[in-house]
Amino acid sequence: MNDFLNALIDWVGSGLLGFSAWQLVIYTLVVTHITIASVTIFLHRSQAHRALDLGPIPSHFFRFWLWLTTGMVTREWVAIHRKHHAKCETEEDPHSPQTRGLKKVMAEGAELYRAEAKNAETIAKYSRGTPDDWIENNLYSKYSWQGVALMLIINVALFGAIGATIWAIQMAWIPFWAAGVVNGIGHYWGYRNFEAPDASTNLTPWTLIIGGEELHNNHHTYPTSAKFSVKPYEFDIGWMYIRGLEMLGWAKVRKTAPKLSLGEVKPADARTLEALIANRYEVMASYARDLKAACATELAKIKAEGGKHSERFAQFKQAQRWLHRDEERIPVAVHGDLANARAASPAIDKLVTMREELRQMWTRTNVSAEQLVVDLQAWCRRAEESGIAELQAFSMRLRAAHA
Numbered sequence: 001m002n003d004f005l006n007a008l009i010d011w012v013g014s015g016l017l018g019f020s021a022w023q024l025v026i027y028t029l030v031v032t033h034i035t036i037a038s039v040t041i042f043l044h045r046s047q048a049h050r051a052l053d054l055g056p057i058p059s060h061f062f063r064f065w066l067w068l069t070t071g072m073v074t075r076e077w078v079a080i081h082r083k084h085h086a087k088c089e090t091e092e093d094p095h096s097p098q099t100r101g102l103k104k105v106m107a108e109g110a111e112l113y114r115a116e117a118k119n120a121e122t123i124a125k126y127s128r129g130t131p132d133d134w135i136e137n138n139l140y141s142k143y144s145w146q147g148v149a150l151m152l153i154i155n156v157a158l159f160g161a162i163g164a165t166i167w168a169i170q171m172a173w174i175p176f177w178a179a180g181v182v183n184g185i186g187h188y189w190g191y192r193n194f195e196a197p198d199a200s201t202n203l204t205p206w207t208l209i210i211g212g213e214e215l216h217n218n219h220h221t222y223p224t225s226a227k228f229s230v231k232p233y234e235f236d237i238g239w240m241y242i243r244g245l246e247m248l249g250w251a252k253v254r255k256t257a258p259k260l261s262l263g264e265v266k267p268a269d270a271r272t273l274e275a276l277i278a279n280r281y282e283v284m285a286s287y288a289r290d291l292k293a294a295c296a297t298e299l300a301k302i303k304a305e306g307g308k309h310s311e312r313f314a315q316f317k318q319a320q321r322w323l324h325r326d327e328e329r330i331p332v333a334v335h336g337d338l339a340n341a342r343a344a345s346p347a348i349d350k351l352v353t354m355r356e357e358l359r360q361m362w363t364r365t366n367v368s369a370e371q372l373v374v375d376l377q378a379w380c381r382r383a384e385e386s387g388i389a390e391l392q393a394f395s396m397r398l399r400a401a402h403a
Helices: 002-014 021-048 056-069 074-086 102-117 120-126 134-140 144-159 162-187 216-221 237-247 270-278 280-304 311-322 332-344 346-363 369-384 389-399
Strands: 052-054 251-253
Touching: 021 052, 021 056, 021 074, 021 162, 021 237, 052 056, 056 134, 056 144, 056 162, 074 102, 074 120, 102 162, 144 162, 162 216, 237 251, 270 280, 270 346, 270 369, 270 389, 280 311, 280 346, 280 389, 311 332, 332 346, 346 369, 346 389, 369 389
Parallel strands: none
Antiparallel strands: 052 251
16 A cells, blocks of 8 residues: 555656656657647648648648647637738737737737637638548537647646646647737837738747747738748748658648849839739838938938937938838827928938839739839839939849849
């Protein structure tokens, strides 16, 4: 009897495996990382956006693992995420910090998800194409909570009482990092490569924790791309796993972000227009760099004149930060400073004016392609005759672009 009690005490203390503290930490990090990889590769890139096709082996593994570690139902997650993109930052967005507040999305992201999962209209409208086989309908969807209960039993059996703590970390991992950090901070704070039509940001360098999902501005700019990184300094570990699955023959990438190619400079034509529209975010990011450089030149002049602490210097600092943004994304509080900066610099004013004219090339849906080509040719001509170095250089690059 004493031997049995001693064995029971030993099991409660260390479980069947008897792992050390460091081994328990490594196990926790590994299993939570597998969960993040399952979310980003299977739920997000494959199911929600159809950016890649997964073979049966990884698909069934990811579905089973998510059932064990999250209890999330594929069609519910996909529907909620697709609605987020369709209604981004409106009152209908299931988890926007712009409409609900950052604190609520960070602290109650899981509750927002569960509330939207009960919306039958959302599920019916946005879940098309998700798994509808026997195991989905009779196990994963029907008994979603039993999977996480099984995970608790496994952890306690393997590690004893500490297994319950590991299980709690597993259950909190996705609600905090995905529902809270990505959906919250990823629409609130960070850097932006592209002027996407929302407030999405990139949150590097958390890639090992969030699986590439931190490159959120890139994703909202190119939502159907299987690869989230676009700059040389960005690393998308989820994409690394996808490439590994491709080499095994278990995945096929359907789409990645378009990349602007440059050739010889030639007169703007239909191909130039096609390249501009297809790569408009990258083109506008290039224009933004030129506009910031022009503002930096003005700042250097003011500083050289001894006006580093002047009101004019402050206005051009604001201009450098905001004038490359779409007008609806610029805070009303800085409109006055920006107007004064534009009035003080004809070159800056011209750059901002022509930026908006360029943006009209893909927003004027009631104009024929032939007329847009004519307008683009006129735009390039005016840019090169402007006498503004940044505009001239940009126009030459644009005329060298092809899709």
